[in-house]
Amino acid sequence: MFRKMRRFKQQLSNDEALKILKNCKSGVLAVSGDDGYPYTVPLNFVYKDGKIYFHCANSGHKLDAIKQNKKVSFCVIEKDEVDSEKLTALFRSVVVFGKAEIMENKEKINSAMLSFGLKYNNDINAVKKEIERERSGLCCVEITIEHITGKQAIELVKTKTIL
Template sequence: MFREMRRKKQELSLEDSVAILNKATSGVFAVSGDNDYPYAVPLSFVYDNSRIYFHCAKNGHKLDAIARNEKVSFCVIDYDNVVPEKYTTYFRSVIVFGKARILDNHEEKMKAIEKLAAKYSPNHEEGRRREIDDQFKQLCLVEIEIERMTGKEAIELVRMKKK
């Protein structure tokens, strides 16, 4: 169903890929947009138990695209170092493929926003609670259930690890 990675030596372990998702503060969400044009947008997110959660407006391009086609992808760049003298880039990234859905169950929505808020404001529990209570009715939360996740890094980084 999903393509295998061509350069297997550069593939990151599942544990490394999950660590990157847990560390990253933004990623790029991609859908099949209007008139079959790809639509990719950067956003804040949280990873939890083979799922990615993010919040957005209650209407717009992302939600229209999800309603037409639940299949999506999401990409995070962990490391990006251009090495001009070697005509290359040392990189590390993760891409996921999955199915997106809008959370409409109150309990699911609350769990997702609490995880998201805790990631970005870990030391402000009281403030998080107030903000969630104030904004909850207006929030739209989306869940991506991950079906395939791959991480990859530059061959130069693989070689450096071996030394």
């Protein structure tokens, strides 16, 4: 169902791709937007238990798009440099395909929000206070991953750069 990577020598292992998802703080969500136009939006996220979670306002373009079509793509870039002498990009990134669900279960929402908050601030009391303060105005979305690929620049493969 999903294409194989054309430049397979540059493909990261599944473990390397998951490590990038766990460590990166922001990514770009792609949905099928209005009138068939793709809509992409950068956002913060957390990867937990094989799924990606993010929160947003209770209404808006991305939620409307998810309600129309649950299929999404999500991309994170772990390394993004240019070697100007060699005129090449040194990159390491991950692309995920999956299905997004607007979460309804309050326990799962609280768990996701706590994990999200602790990714960005390790003070659990501050995180819980913020969740309580913002909870009524937020929506949580869960992406179930169906396919994941990671890729790096061939120059990084050649030097065996490790994450």
